[in-house]
Amino acid sequence: MRPTPMRRLLAVLVAMTLLAAACAGEEESAVAADCEVGQTDGDLNLYNWAEYIDPDLVDAFAAEHGIEMTVDVYDSNEAMQPIISAGNSGYDLIVPSDYMVAILIAGEDIQLLNKDAIPNIANISADFSDLVYDPAGDYSVPYQWGTTGLAVDTAVVGTDFPRSWSIVFDPSFADQYAGRISLLNDPRETLGAALKYLGYSLNTTDTGELEEAKELVSEARGRVAAFDTDQADELLTTGETAIAHGYSGDMFTQFLETDDPSRYVYFVPEEGGTRWIDNMAIPHDAPNPCTAHTFINWILDAENGAALSNYNYYSTPNAAALDGLEQELLDFVADPAVIPGGVGSLEEIQDTGDFEINYTDAFIEAVG
Amino acid sequence: MIGRTARPGSVTAWALSGTAWLVYAFFYAPIVLLVLFSFSDDRNVGRWGGFTLSWYEQFIDHSQLQNSLWVSIRVALLSTVISVVLGTLAALALERFRFRGQRVFDALLYLPIIIPDVTMAVMMLLFFSEGIRIAELLFGLDLTKGFTTITISHIAFNISFVSVVVRARLSGMNEQLEEAALDLYANRWRSFRYVTLPQIAPGIAGGALLALTLSLDDVVVTQFASGPGSTTLPVFVFGMIRRGVTPLINAVSVIMLAASIVLVILSLATQRLRTGETGRTLGARMRRRSGR
Secondary structure, three states: OOOOHHHHHHHHHHHHHHHHHHHHOOOOOOOOOOOOOOOOOOOEEEEEEOOOOOHHHHHHHHHHHOOOEEEEEEOOHHHHHHHHHHOOOOOOEEOOEHHHHHHHHHOOOEOOOOHHHOHHHHHEOHHHOOEOOEOOOOOOEEEEEEEEEEEEEHHHHOOOOOOOOHHHHOHHHHHHHOOOEEEOOOHHHHHHHHHHHOOOOOOOOOHHHHHHHHHHHHHHHHHEEEEOOOOHHHHHHOOOOOEEEEEHHHHHHHHHHOOOHHHEEEEOOOOOEEEEEEEEEOEOOOOOHHHHHHHHHHHOOHHHHHHHHHHHOOEOOEHHHHHHOOHHHHHHHHOHHHOOOOHHHEEOOOOOHHHHHHHHHHHHHHHO | OHHHHOOOOOHHHHHHHHHHHHHHHHHHHHHHHHHHHOOEOOOOOOOOOOEOOHHHHHHHHOHHHHHHHHHHHHHHHHHHHHHHHHHHHHHHHHHHOOOOOHHHHHHHHHHHHHOOHHHHHHHHHHHHHHHHHHHHHHHOOOOOOOHHHHHHHHHHHHHHHHHHHHHHHHHOOOHHHHHHHHHOOOOHHHHHHHHHHHHHHHHHHHHHHHHHHHHHHOOHHHHHHOOOOOOOHHHHHHHHHOOOOOHHHHHHHHHHHHHHHHHHHHHHHHHOOOOOHHHHHHHHHHHHHHOO
């Protein structure tokens, strides 16, 4: 799920504090756990985002394998990471987002997966191969995913508009909706949108490109009603705005709350946008790694994968699970008009390390 | 007070009471809205959709919320009992005896009140994860973080608050009463039991209620000290907010708010049984601690 700048700062502080302790830690050999398909070596302690898994699925897995399963929750990647990194957390399975997987791998905080114990990995869609944060999928398996794009109220804008970032960044179109546009209050997302519109990578570390994006956002400021993350979806359906920059899952569930969901359209502009992917990974010192492998395999099953998405209403990376999705969710997930630029136009937000502060500064200057 | 210091009907009196009302509105208007919208039949907070109790029903049906509520209550009760005993003993030691290193001990006792939550949280995280590693190496013990470690971390910060409150009462107490008891052949224990304890009881009760409230409210330290199966209610609620604020969160907040208000009122009432002084310092410390 989405990170916030403050959380990132907190993470850096905490990580530095933990470094000393980590240095004293013992060497772990880079060998995957020796587990069989379906093997359990104890109870399963899952550390997950809140309301991200159906309690009925938890009960079903526990009953099927004759174990106890607990679910604890965290509210940000940055709160979870130091707890895992410090060791002895007691958790067997965690659900970090894309960029956090890269950080956890670099810190040797998660272990190699034994893919022989996860045959259902074959169900993962080809859209999720060669991921930038874990290219060979050695450490992580996609859990759920979503995109960042634009939502439009067709009762105001009509249906004949370009599926492009130009509807917020090009004055010749956007000015007619001045005061009825919202952009996310997030440096990486909003500058990322501008970078994509300009044809650059949203993970650029080129100050010149970032400067151009800053200018674009700064120009857009005059016609933006709000830089808002938490209520972007509500502002749209209450009629405050007509075009809203927001997250696919939020927009989709919000549309369904209205009397006429078909009135609203969500899409990732053809120039491309952000894709986030949450993943399952096993902490380096998980007490019961084989049960964790078995759970990963179990959730990648067609039926369980569908049940997972039908509960949390995010998109599934599990190609075999698509058939089991509720119709309205399937329509949204499988509609090619949602991502007109194709999966290749999507990028995950990566941790740019020391460059991160430039994004924050540029955004603060642009928003004023 | 206003009526006595300023002339009735004067501009000063009018302005002062106006400011007071504004400040109270600023404090309490959000709370009123929170309570109001917990009864709203619309998933979007801030849009009234008619009266409903369904969010409270959802709270009762939500097994994870119920579990975390029970963890919270158990942690709060246990950590309060232990920190009250230890905190009161520390207060007695500092107020009634002179010993080597007393000033250092005194200063250190304030530390958990002063240091930021996140620092305390990281300390606890390292302490427990290293402690478990050492226990395993030296004694072959197989420990995990969880209910016990959360309780220990809450005791750690609560001791300071309890001892501060109890000391405030002790210092206001007439020491000659104890001396009189000793003169009349009461031993140390009896003079404590029948003379000192009844007098500091309001301080102890106040400290206990304060400890209970702080324990029920804590998020940051708890998150870092917790382990499998020990998510507390505030930690779970913070996690839920990531999925957007629905009136369910309002309903949970109202229940926590009601519990906190009852505890604070009880705390202030017991504090002010004899003196108003401690109540004021208590309030200031409590606000700093919980970041409000």
